[in-house]
Amino acid sequence: MVPKLKHALWEREGADVRILVEDPVEQIVLTDGDGRLERLLELLQEGKRPLDELVVALNAVYADAGTDAEPEPGTGTDAAAEVTRAELEEALSVLDGLGLVFDASPDGLTPWQRERYSSNLEFFATYASLARRPAEFQWRLLDAQVVLLGVGGASAALQALCGLGVGRLRLVDFDLVESKNLVRQFTYRTEDIGRPKVERAAEWVRAFNPEIEVEPVFRRIAGPQDVPALIEGADLVLAGIDQPVAASDWVEEACVAAGVPYVSGSGQGSQLAYWSVDPGRSACRRCATTGNAARMGDLAGLLGRLSADRPVANRSTGPVVMQLMGMVTLEIMRYLTRFAEPVSAGRYHIVDLTTGRLTELPWEPVPDCPTCAKAPTR
Ligand SMILES: [Zn+2]
Numbered sequence: 001m002v003p004k005l006k007h008a009l010w011e012r013e014g015a016d017v018r019i020l021v022e023d024p025v026e027q028i029v030l031t032d033g034d035g036r037l038e039r040l041l042e043l044l045q046e047g048k049r050p051l052d053e054l055v056v057a058l059n060a061v062y063a064d065a066g067t068d069a070e071p072e073p074g075t076g077t078d079a080a081a082e083v084t085r086a087e088l089e090e091a092l093s094v095l096d097g098l099g100l101v102f103d104a105s106p107d108g109l110t111p112w113q114r115e116r117y118s119s120n121l122e123f124f125a126t127y128a129s130l131a132r133r134p135a136e137f138q139w140r141l142l143d144a145q146v147v148l149l150g151v152g153g154a155s156a157a158l159q160a161l162c163g164l165g166v167g168r169l170r171l172v173d174f175d176l177v178e179s180k181n182l183v184r185q186f187t188y189r190t191e192d193i194g195r196p197k198v199e200r201a202a203e204w205v206r207a208f209n210p211e212i213e214v215e216p217v218f219r220r221i222a223g224p225q226d227v228p229a230l231i232e233g234a235d236l237v238l239a240g241i242d243q244p245v246a247a248s249d250w251v252e253e254a255c256v257a258a259g260v261p262y263v264s265g266s267g268q269g270s271q272l273a274y275w276s277v278d279p280g281r282s283a284c285r286r287c288a289t290t291g292n293a294a295r296m297g298d299l300a301g302l303l304g305r306l307s308a309d310r311p312v313a314n315r316s317t318g319p320v321v322m323q324l325m326g327m328v329t330l331e332i333m334r335y336l337t338r339f340a341e342p343v344s345a346g347r348y349h350i351v352d353l354t355t356g357r358l359t360e361l362p363w364e365p366v367p368d369c370p371t372c373a374k375a376p377t378r
Contacts, residue, residue, distance in 0.1 A: 001051060001105055001130060001255065002047060002049065002050050002101050002103060002104045002105040003044055003047070003051075003052060003054070003092055003095075003101045003102070003103060003104070003130060004044060004045075004046075004047025004101060004102055004103070004104035005023075005041060005045045005047065005095075005100060005101055005129075006021070006099070006101065006102060006125060006126065007021070007022035007023060007098055007125075007126075008020060008021050008022060008041075008100060009022070010041060010120070011304055012032070012038060013307060015031055015032060016029050016030065016032065017029070017030050017032045017037055017038055017041070018032055018033075019041075019100065021099075021100070023126050023357060028098055028100070034258070036058065036083065036241055037091070038129040039058060040054075040058060040088075040091060041059055043058070044095075044238060047104045047105075051085060051088060051089070051092075052085070052106070054083050054088055055083055055084070055088055057190045058083045058088070059082050059083055064340065071226065073225070079352075089106075092130065093130075096129055096130045096131075099129070099266065100132065102125055102128035102129055102130065102132075102134065103129070103130050103131070103132070104133070105133065105135045105137075106137030107133050107134070108135060108139070109135050109138065109139075109376070113138070113142075113165070114135075115152075116165070116307055117138055117164075117165050120137075120138055120141075120164060121134045121135060121138060121334045122134075123339075124137035124138065124337070127339040127340065138165065139337055139339075140336050141164050141165050141166050141167065141333075141336055141337060142165055142166075142167045143167055143187065144166050144167055144168070144235045144236070144336045145166075145167070145169070145170070145233050145234050146161060146166050146168070146169055146170075146233050146234065146235065146236050146237070146238060146332065146336075147170045147230065147231050147234040147236075147237045147238070148169065148170070148172065148173075148237075148238045148240065149172050149202045149221070149227075149230065149231075149237060149238065149239050149240060149241045149247075149251055150172070150173055150238075150239070150240030150242070150322060151171050151172075151173045151175075151187070151197050151198060151240070151264040152173070152175060152181065152197065152240060152241035152242075153184060153185065153240060153316060153324070154186060154238055154325065154327065154328075155185045155186070155188070155197070155201060156184075156186065156321055156322050156325035156326075157189040157238055157240075157281065157325040157329045157332070158171070158187060158201060158204075158205070158330050159186070159187060159204075159208075160325065160326065160329040161329060161332065162205055162208050162209050164333060165209070165211075166212065166336070167210070167211075167212060167213065168212070168213045168214075168215075169212060169213070169214045169215070170214075170217060170230070170234070171198045171201050171214065171215070171216050171217065172198070172217040172219060172221070172230050172241075173196070173197045173198045173201075173217075173218070173219075173241075173244060174196075174218060174219055174220035175196075175197050176193075176194055176195060176196055176197065177192040177193050177194065177195050177196075177197055177200060178193060178352035180192055181197075182287040183318055184316055184317060184318045184320070184321040184322075184329035185197075185321075186318070187200065187201050187204045188200055188201075188217075192314045192341060195321045196216075196218045198216035198217060198218050199216055199218065199306065200375070201214075201216065202214045202215075214299050221241060221247050221250065221251075223250065224250040224253060224254065226250075227253070227254035228248050228254050228257075228258065231251075231254055231255060231258060231260055232258075233365070234258075234260050235260070235265075235335075235336060236260065236261050236262065236263065236335050236336060237251065237255050237260055237261070237262040238262070238263055238264070238328065238332065239251045239252075239255075239262045239263070239264040239310055240264065240265075240306045241339075242312075248264065248285070249286070252277060252284055252285055252371060253374070255277065255279060255295075256277065256279040256280075256284055256372065256374055256375050257279075257374040257375070257376075258373050258376075259279045259280065259333050259376040259378050260279065260373060261276060261277065261278045261279065261342070261345075262277055263275075263276040263328050263329070263331050263332055263335070264276070264328075265324045265325070265328045266320070266324075267315065267320050267324060268307075268315075269315055270353050270354050271350055271351065271352055272316075272320060272323065272324045272350070272351050272353065273348045273349060273350045273351070274327055274328050274331065274344055274349050275288075275344050275346075275347060275348045275349065276326060276331060276335070276342055276344045276345050276346075276347075277345065277346065278335075278342060278345040278346070279372075279375040279376070279378065280372075280375035280376065280377060280378050281345065281378065282345035282346030282347075282365075283346040283363040283364065283365035283366070283369075283372070284349070284364075284369060284371045284372050285363070286366075286369055286371040286372075287346075287363050287364065287365050287366040287369045287371075287372060288346075288348075288363035290366055290369070310321060320353060323351065324351075327349065327351075331343065331344050346362060346363050346365070347360050347361060347362040347363055348360065348361040350361075
């Protein structure tokens with residue numbers, strides 16, 4: 001283990017050391033009568049020494065301090081006493097408990113990966129600890145398989161997933177690129193009009209990051225029997241197929257039965273929403289639509305019934321889809337790395353595009369839900 005201090009600054013006030021944490025901005029005050037803590041913080045900021053070397057470095061200072069007239073700024077009587085490894089471990093455990101340190105020991109990434117994903121690693125450092133190195137979050141992404149059912153609006157998520165370095169992607173779609181897609185689907189170019197989306201999307205992925213394995217599947221999902229094979233091996237599914245309307249139910253059934261979480265989202269007029277289902281852990285969307293029908297209100301229910309078989313106008317402009325897919329991809333990142341627990345499992349996160357306001361609408365689990373009953377124990 002090579003403990004390293006996270007992004008933090010500090011200043012001394014008498015016997016106290018005031019540590020200002022950069023993210024989230026907060027202040028931690030620790031007592032440091034003999035100056036050892038401050039010296040430890042300096043060494044941890046370098047983040048280059050394993051524990052035994054830290055002990056030596058800490059004691060070297062106090063060997064020097066013992067010969068000086070007065071240890072600075074120490075007032076304790078044992079300022080010159082040797083720091084033991086057990087004391088160091090205890091101090092590190094306290095700092096770890098405060099979320100101030102992580103393990104910066106060699107991480108198994110190639111130099112190319114470490115450079116390419118350096119911002120990911122900095123992001124994960126915020127959530128890392130002595131027990132979990134930043135690279136361990138990145139490994140999860142590199143090892144993950146995500147299946148995109150639909151690469152229309154989800155092509156924005158595809159690009160973000162490739163930036164994250166998700167290792168294996170299966171892209172399933174039966175659509176051809178149309179000029180009207182180009183308002184929001186930036187993986188496709190004017191010259192791609194008429195080509196299968198999955199073909200061009202896979203080409204984009206390979207050019208963007210040759211380390212990612214991409215499998216394009218040019219296929220229409222015609223019934224529930226088609227879904228299980230398409231999601232096989234997936235750690236997570238991004239459900240973005242809107243036709244036929246029942247496809248979202250088929251995808252949910254298959255994902256819940258296979259114990260594979262799925263994330264989905266949609267825009268409707270001035271609102272956009274995303275949600276996810278964590279099989280066996282959260283309510284499913286069937287719970288939401290059956291159990292919570294009353295909460296949706298009469299007009300919403302009536303609208304759903306009247307519009308079920310009518311063509312839906314797509315009012316999604318580029319910024320709308322990018323905002324939605326940004327939130328969706330961040331949620332996928334939560335599922336895959338667990339840098340934080342998923343926030344949308346069993347609930348709608350709704351953004352009002354007029355006001356920018358975000359609201360949540362949790363779903364009540366239905367005790368006898370036939371879909372949830374199929375979820376394996378995880
Ligand atoms: Zn359910």
